[in-house]
Amino acid sequence: MANKKNNYQFEDLLDKHQLKKTSSRLRVLSMLASKNVATSQPDLEGVLGDVDRVTLYRILNAFEEKGIIHKVFDLSGTANYAMCSSDCEENHHHDEHLHFNCTVCKNVYCLDDQHLPGVVVPEGFKTEAVSIYATGLCPKCNKKSTAA
Amino acid sequence: MANKKNNYQFEDLLDKHQLKKTSSRLRVLSMLASKNVATSQPDLEGVLGDVDRVTLYRILNAFEEKGIIHKVFDLSGTANYAMCSSDCEENHHHDEHLHFNCTVCKNVYCLDDQHLPGVVVPEGFKTEAVSIYATGLCPKCNKKSTAA
DNA sequence: AATTATACTGCAACATTATTGCATTTATGT
């Protein structure tokens, strides 16, 4: 899996972006990399336990600025965070993302590798980034609902 | 303009959805209909002045449930509201919306009539709705930046 | 027009998500 990185790789990642290698940061990275769905700040806070809320926000913001992670809002407007695919660079994220928010389990799936169609905006608008957001049933919940 | 409606039309709209015709609701409707950009709850609150925050939230939620307006989150995760195009029905919104969030003026433009390409999701996912979200410069801010 | 039932509103309190300032601690280069 492209996003699967071991701890040395996380340290390199922090080095590369001139971020200090603290245990909190490494834990956030391995946490996010281990999931194929975006994670909300509250969820992260719950898992990380003893990391301060504020620190977590600051870590997430720093990572986002550096292009290590990206932020996506779920159906209820809460920010969720996920690792960027490798071709994201500082302040220059991959232009198009496909996110899928399951209406049952509420998970936000990042489907960055999916082919996306070009989007045409009206004359006068200048597009910098496009994100496509689908809602519905994820494979897991879809299976359950058809089985029932 | 398709969304331009007079007060009688707003009253009809409320009638149709079994909502009582209160002045607050009529003001919210005419406010939203007069703009081609989505409006945040704080902005609405500011304009409407003496309508209670809670009432406003409840009006917006009621309208959303009835399919009169729809909610879209801007870059900072704040909910913005806009009139639905006429083919939205109760609990069955138009499947695809194109929204454009200007990075300068922060306005969220609803471009519902724009032709949208089909989006392909991976095997197993079952899409219920798709919304496409573009960020960049709106015509007004684009003009200003090229002029400067 | 008065009465009544229901829906709506406003207030207070609370919940959640996010930010700022500052003192303390930690990481890292020398």
Next chain:
DNA sequence: ACATAAATGCAATAATGTTGCAGTATAATT
């Protein structure tokens, strides 16, 4: 080991959104 800059934790505050309940307005009935 030391110095410095960065990162953290705590307290306080802000912004956004929700809930309960009492009072008020709407609209149907008579």
